[in-house]
Amino acid sequence: MSLSPTILSVPAPEGLSARCLEASAVVVSNTPVNGEYRLLVLDAPREALNCQPGQFFQLLCPAPEGEHPFLRRPMSIYGYDAEAGRLQFLYKVAGAGTRGLATLRAGDSLNVLGPLGQGFSMPEDWQNLMLVARGVGLATLAPLAREAQARGRRLTAICSARRPELAMSVELFRDYGAEVIVVHDEDGSSTPEALRPLIEARIAKGEVDAFYTCGSSRLLRLLQDLGRTHGIPGEIAMEQQMACGLGMCQACVRPFRVGERVIQRRVCREGPVFPIAEAM
Amino acid sequence: MSLSPTILSVPAPEGLSARCLEASAVVVSNTPVNGEYRLLVLDAPREALNCQPGQFFQLLCPAPEGEHPFLRRPMSIYGYDAEAGRLQFLYKVAGAGTRGLATLRAGDSLNVLGPLGQGFSMPEDWQNLMLVARGVGLATLAPLAREAQARGRRLTAICSARRPELAMSVELFRDYGAEVIVVHDEDGSSTPEALRPLIEARIAKGEVDAFYTCGSSRLLRLLQDLGRTHGIPGEIAMEQQMACGLGMCQACVRPFRVGERVIQRRVCREGPVFPIAEAM
């Protein structure tokens, strides 16, 4: 299975995101990609497509029969192409909002708000990148692969899943020149104990300047530990229940360890991407 | 324009309505019939179609964009055919609920509750019937025409409208053998003053055993007066804001004059058809 996120050819600016837009997008397609996930492709106004990998949109989901989702639902950008006016999301049907998304048919319109939040950074000295993720976290990291290729970085993607065939975005990562390692629960290769030596071997060869991760607290703790031990920085995309998505309501705070102190940060505004070392 | 309500060939039983059904019907068509009205044709379960002219259904209207109708909306039965499983409503788009009805497309389903209320009666000694109505009231009375024909009664239909071309159901009444008189506001023929001599002439000729009316309080008052003066009974279908439609909530009461007393009756249960003499 090959999911092809399309990314702005010109790299997005780093630093603070530009203004965001509340806009009406038109559904191009909305198709199941495996038992659990669906791919939503939208025709969106170009002005909303000045995106960075790691940013997200807030979608005003339509009501499915008998349910009434009220707040918007946050979704990571899976793909974007400002020239073609395309915006993609990969989502898992979890509750009322995503059930509503699943009812969308080509031609329907969907109110979107974004791009929101701070995306991943990729400083010059991060030449050898290692991405370690699981489940829908792989979707959130997908846009990074093309960005890495566009910037000439070397990428290793460790894709974790329950079963090998459920590992998402594997071909996509390969298409963008990443080395892909699939680990899974069935043969035990996805446990932190199994992953640690695998990653440490790469570190020893000088093949890891930075980590990216998303979607698993066990993986986070492993990478925090390895990062501390070996002095390797990295970033994580995090989730939290949201209301506004813009920074106004303070619904989406999470605690972060900054030096000795624990501080609260808004996932929607200061995040959703944070330094791995500070995540809790 | 010819709207053709289809009516049960076997006359419906008189007296108390049978049990009603909450059922899912499928939209066959939903088309505008003139600037103001739309005709909704449903494929409904036969068990819900043991109807009488004058009864109504409570429709659970879908939500139009940005609005949220909550309660069901009452609609008179415009046509029914138990054999074909067909049920028809003629409605005017007035607010959120009817705007929701207007969004229905062929194949959509609609939850209906009915038939409800007491329909028109047609005792043996009412051989010469006169129907006087206006606006959507003509739609409510439409099923009476076929019933009258089926029972071999003579029917005169006075159809009142703002302009002659807006008089509804004229051809339908003619199809079922009624004599049709169109009166309208433009030439002043629709005023009570103009109608009174017209009707009194018929009464004088012994051509009126009973009146039926709906939709205009001016017409009601005229018929009450004529009825009193000439000893002619009759029935009126009335409206009131409803919640349950079944008789439980007492939302839909109206005052009626019974002898010296004014009593409250539920439009949904004791009505919507009442004796003209008692209506207020």
Added chain:
Amino acid sequence: MKDLMTPDLSAQVGALRLANPIMPASGTFSEDLSDVFDLDILGAHVLKTIMHGKRDGNPTPRVCDLQGGMLNAIGIPSKGIEDFRERMLPYWARYGAPLVVSISAHSVDEFARLCAEVSLPGVAAIEANISCPNIEANGKAFAMRPETTHDVVTRLRAETDLPLWAKLTPNTGEPVEVALAAEAAGADALVVANTALGMSIDITTRRPKLGNVMGGMSGPAIKPIALRMTYQTAQACSIPVIGCGGIATLDDVLEFLIAGAAAVQVGTATFQSPTVMARLVAELSGWMQAQGVTALSQIIGTVEAPAEGLHE
């Protein structure tokens, strides 16, 4: 064979045992619903509040539509106590489900007298509607303050040996104090709760949408308020709490039971779908069977402490 067992749906409300926890809310139910399904499948029959004399109720319009609910200002049209004794009581005798008679009055004396008069054979419990917001000017009601609640429930208690349920109002800042006052005064159960006082204006005519200007809000929109009060009162009191407010689905029923309700009342949902209570009884049974839950006691009051933070 746990999952093939027939679950026991019976609900205990004080001394009264109900075949199941689903019953109608006062004012949203009458014999007319027997046109739609067999009323004997219900846990109990709760009648529209009656008052002593004959009354017309409020001017029309008496209801209006809201997002997620409705407003009503029906008032309490009442055919009086004779009609109750001579027509209603014999009618309801045909059913096996216990009959709950809702009563109200403008003064404590009148309330007490009516309570004595309706304590008749065939009546299984009395529900004291001390919370109807339409009865007194500006929507004030006994159940807004613990003191007035204690007064009226004490007097009612003295007048009847039947189970006495006190129906509370959300229009108060002291729901727990009011509940404790009702319990202390001898109520056997609490019904939580009645409608929330609301208003709606037609912007075209600039008139209130209700003939009575203000009215009671009901339906899904008030569910979180009623659930919160159910939780608060069930935590504070030892008498059973009957949850009421916006219940329309099996999930709603479970939510109230988990919050501590011993049974539930369904009101406005019946207007949207007159078959809803019949469906809820069947769905609850199906759910219990599928989950291997054999008795309501495994659900009632089982609310957990919140999770700390939101960590996967």
Added chain:
Amino acid sequence: MKDLMTPDLSAQVGALRLANPIMPASGTFSEDLSDVFDLDILGAHVLKTIMHGKRDGNPTPRVCDLQGGMLNAIGIPSKGIEDFRERMLPYWARYGAPLVVSISAHSVDEFARLCAEVSLPGVAAIEANISCPNIEANGKAFAMRPETTHDVVTRLRAETDLPLWAKLTPNTGEPVEVALAAEAAGADALVVANTALGMSIDITTRRPKLGNVMGGMSGPAIKPIALRMTYQTAQACSIPVIGCGGIATLDDVLEFLIAGAAAVQVGTATFQSPTVMARLVAELSGWMQAQGVTALSQIIGTVEAPAEGLHE
């Protein structure tokens, strides 16, 4: 040429004149919204409630979805008074719209001290959040009783010469008495109202959906309650009332103005549509022009008596 005239949208709230009657509700607005539209088109800027010291606020989850609204138990995370003086006040100085600072505290003394401290140049009015249901245990707040309202507003009044707005709660049985107490104690305006206390339970985990168990309900679901209180308090008091609760559309704005509100606050609707306030200002102007309404005074408090009966 009545219909081509530019209508005057300005709203008078006591001594304060606003360019238009649309302003955000406290806690649902911040400088972050400037990403979406130019904040200077608003009638006023109302900030999230601040408290004196630094505070974390409530545990997560802090919000949940409801039919027609949401629950929140954000609490009042606060960076304290220094942050307000040194970072926020200078930031907001860039705008022409008047700045309204919302404050709260656990005790009257603390409240009074904070009131004095925020009475600074650049602040146009102080909104006393005497109604936040999350601050004290079980959601009790000053504005639940007239006595505590009178006490706190009297003390605040003594501490500031700025216009003082008292923000009321729907979680009371005595909204009119509370409003009159605030007026008697010297409030210049009332904000009607804050959130209604509610609760929601996840039936799968049996846990409350909010980390704080209970929280404040907002959005369209509470509109009829807030409108009713706006009507009640505007009828009873002579100080202006600012309507708040579930306002999302032009019709909602008109409904509150007709009920007697001098201006309105928009909260939760901004979460569904961050551009909503900008749209409302434009739509109100368009509507007034189309209707030949030249000033808000032709709308405010123009509610009619209900029609008698429902006769065509």
